[in-house]
Amino acid sequence: MKPQKIAIAVDDLTVAYNYKPVLWDIDLAIPEGVLMAIVGPNGAGKSTLIKSILGIIDPIAGSVAIYGKPYDKQRKLVGYVPQKGSVDWDFPTTALDVVMMGTYGSLGWIKRPGKKERKTALESLEKVGMLAFKDRQISQLSGGQQQRVFLARALAQDAAIYFMDEPFQGVDATTEIAIINILKELRKAGKTVVVVHHDLQTVPEYFDWVTFLNVKKIATGPVKEIFNDDNLTKTYGINYKVSIQQ
Amino acid sequence: MSSAQIEIQLIASLVAIACAIPGTFLVLRKMALISDAISHSILPGLVLGFFITHDLGSPLLIVMAAISGVVTVVLVEFIQKTRLVKEDTAIGLVFPALFSIGVILIAKNANDVHLDTDVVLLGELAFAPFDRFLINGFDLGPKSLWIIGTILLISITLLIAFFKELKISTFDVGLATALGFSPVIIHYGLMSVASVTIVGAFDAVGAILVVALMIAPAATAYLLTDNLKRMLVLSVFFGVFAAIAGYWFAHWLDASISGSMTTVLGIIFLFVYLFAPKRGLISVLYRNKQQQVEVSLLTFLLHLNNHKEVNERHINHLHEHINWRRVQSKSVVDLALKNNMITIDDSIISLTEKGKNFTDKAIDYIITNDDSKIESIKEDFFLFRG
Numbered sequence A: 001m002k003p004q005k006i007a008i009a010v011d012d013l014t015v016a017y018n019y020k021p022v023l024w025d026i027d028l029a030i031p032e033g034v035l036m037a038i039v040g041p042n043g044a045g046k047s048t049l050i051k052s053i054l055g056i057i058d059p060i061a062g063s064v065a066i067y068g069k070p071y072d073k074q075r076k077l078v079g080y081v082p083q084k085g086s087v088d089w090d091f092p093t094t095a096l097d098v099v100m101m102g103t104y105g106s107l108g109w110i111k112r113p114g115k116k117e118r119k120t121a122l123e124s125l126e127k128v129g130m131l132a133f134k135d136r137q138i139s140q141l142s143g144g145q146q147q148r149v150f151l152a153r154a155l156a157q158d159a160a161i162y163f164m165d166e167p168f169q170g171v172d173a174t175t176e177i178a179i180i181n182i183l184k185e186l187r188k189a190g191k192t193v194v195v196v197h198h199d200l201q202t203v204p205e206y207f208d209w210v211t212f213l214n215v216k217k218i219a220t221g222p223v224k225e226i227f228n229d230d231n232l233t234k235t236y237g238i239n240y241k242v243s244i245q246q
Numbered sequence B: 001m002s003s004a005q006i007e008i009q010l011i012a013s014l015v016a017i018a019c020a021i022p023g024t025f026l027v028l029r030k031m032a033l034i035s036d037a038i039s040h041s042i043l044p045g046l047v048l049g050f051f052i053t054h055d056l057g058s059p060l061l062i063v064m065a066a067i068s069g070v071v072t073v074v075l076v077e078f079i080q081k082t083r084l085v086k087e088d089t090a091i092g093l094v095f096p097a098l099f100s101i102g103v104i105l106i107a108k109n110a111n112d113v114h115l116d117t118d119v120v121l122l123g124e125l126a127f128a129p130f131d132r133f134l135i136n137g138f139d140l141g142p143k144s145l146w147i148i149g150t151i152l153l154i155s156i157t158l159l160i161a162f163f164k165e166l167k168i169s170t171f172d173v174g175l176a177t178a179l180g181f182s183p184v185i186i187h188y189g190l191m192s193v194a195s196v197t198i199v200g201a202f203d204a205v206g207a208i209l210v211v212a213l214m215i216a217p218a219a220t221a222y223l224l225t226d227n228l229k230r231m232l233v234l235s236v237f238f239g240v241f242a243a244i245a246g247y248w249f250a251h252w253l254d255a256s257i258s259g260s261m262t263t264v265l266g267i268i269f270l271f272v273y274l275f276a277p278k279r280g281l282i283s284v285l286y287r288n289k290q291q292q293v294e295v296s297l298l299t300f301l302l303h304l305n306n307h308k309e310v311n312e313r314h315i316n317h318l319h320e321h322i323n324w325r326r327v328q329s330k331s332v333v334d335l336a337l338k339n340n341m342i343t344i345d346d347s348i349i350s351l352t353e354k355g356k357n358f359t360d361k362a363i364d365y366i367i368t369n370d371d372s373k374i375e376s377i378k379e380d381f382f383l384f385r386g
Helices: A046-053 A095-107 A115-127 A143-156 A173-188 A200-206 A229-236 B003-028 B032-041 B043-053 B059-081 B087-109 B117-122 B125-130 B143-161 B163-171 B173-178 B183-222 B228-253 B257-275 B281-306 B318-322 B326-338 B353-368 B371-378
Strands: A006-017 A020-031 A035-039 A061-066 A078-081 A161-165 A192-196 A209-214 A216-222 B132-135 B138-142 B342-345 B348-351
Touching: A006 A046, A006 A192, A020 A046, A020 A061, A020 A192, A020 A209, A020 A216, A035 A046, A035 A173, A035 A200, A046 A161, A046 A192, A078 A143, A078 B173, A095 A115, A095 A143, A095 B163, A115 A143, A143 A161, A143 A173, A173 A192, A173 A200, A209 A229, A216 A229, B003 B032, B003 B125, B003 B138, B003 B143, B003 B163, B003 B183, B003 B228, B003 B257, B032 B043, B032 B059, B032 B087, B032 B183, B043 B059, B043 B087, B043 B183, B059 B087, B059 B183, B125 B138, B125 B183, B125 B257, B132 B143, B138 B143, B143 B163, B143 B183, B163 B173, B163 B183, B173 B183, B183 B228, B183 B257, B228 B257, B257 B281, B281 B318, B281 B326, B281 B348, B281 B353, B318 B326, B326 B342, B348 B353
Parallel strands: A035 A192, A035 A209, A078 A161, A161 A192
Antiparallel strands: A006 A020, A006 A061, A209 A216, B132 B138, B342 B348
16 A cells, blocks of 8 residues: 555644543544444544544644644635534525635635635535525524535635535435535545534444544544444444444 | 705715625625624714814714724634633623723813713714815715715725625635635725714714614515616615615604614515515515425325225215315315316316326426426426525
């Protein structure tokens, strides 16, 4: 196997809320071009890990490097899909306008989005099959459609690395397939995609890389090598038999 | 109209516009109550500024008051972050404390000046034209017009420059942070603008009513539009309308101008709350009623579609089969007849071609949830619109 470039390097990352550690001494080296799932029980710190990589939460120790440099130097390389529940969907705005927000990062302060940004946003909506809903008020979209809009917004960021916080939460099977196909296309285009994921059954089918997390890192590596009952048991604490048929 | 009347209406309108802009974002951020807190806790700032300058018109008063407004927000957030009390409790703890310090300072030291508690609470717009802005004896108009005009100009400039940043940090703090737009700076920027605006509006409308000018226009506009820019424009419009209508209302009643403005705002909100086309109470109740009827109709048609046996389709026993009250089944049968979806032959109900068609499409839609399936029946039925 040829040596792969490391897209995301996390070193000794420790995060605490009110002095209670939620992530303890995490080391990760995520190679470029993988589609990686972060799995672990509730409260394992999966979202926290993503948020601290993106500078949304300040860690109490450790560092993060995106292609060798700190995150705030590499913002434009990184796209983010937050949890759907983290925003107010009654906000007075349209699907297109939300997707346009993905282009704000490349614009920087004060500069306003113009034709080019609009075009990028429309293309992104088309990729997720939501172009027909561009003028729809966001509260008038179904849960799956809202998730697609969020995905389109990340695509509009035109990043090299994507972080997605539970993109399959509350979506139906059709949308789940549509989303995973887009993620696979991103990987094919050489992007690195990191996804907080809950459905263990679909891990081998969807992903090629996996990180087991439960406050501490349990294991990280290719799905084929490390996605086994042993690591699942270590992560979830119970004698876990997913018995994946491979 | 006398020039004083025009000046008062002009000041009231500018105050309304200046309040509507930060007010819109406060409403969207679910922080309406913080404007109430700021409007009270700027008082100690005003009083201290007055002690330093001995001049009620000094810009230092505005600066000091704005600082105490921001201090309020910082204190509220500090108390809240300890997680020992909730946010609304923290607000309730902070602003009365600061306000009462202001009240005591006035009572002890400033009894001989115009800073009395009535004016602090309610403002007095009618006196605004008496305090002139003079340069070398040349009259440039009322001082408060200049003060609120300057504040409004700054506020509009900031709004235009940072509209995108305000929008993204209000809608999605996480993404705003990840993209490098510091939501903390935007937050305190907005709080500073709100504080300065409240100080500027204070003279005109006082500590209690300024809250109405911030919140009511935005809350009204929120019921009418799905577009942030339009919401801002509508807020401004409602604010100005209330300012001018309120003035004439007060003129007619010979009552307080600020009180009348707020009353007009209340009436506008009530009107929109009841009659707004999509989100108004009446429209919502009407739509619910319609949907109820349509669901009943669909249930009825599905029943006919599923049962070929005659006894299941007898008009007098239908209510037993679908477990409806007799009145309800009668109104549904009438509705279906009116739409040519059924025929009644010898008390036996059958679906017409149109009824069959409609039922099939409706089933398709329910199963696939695909909007294109029902384009043709959408117009007739509310059920499929939302």
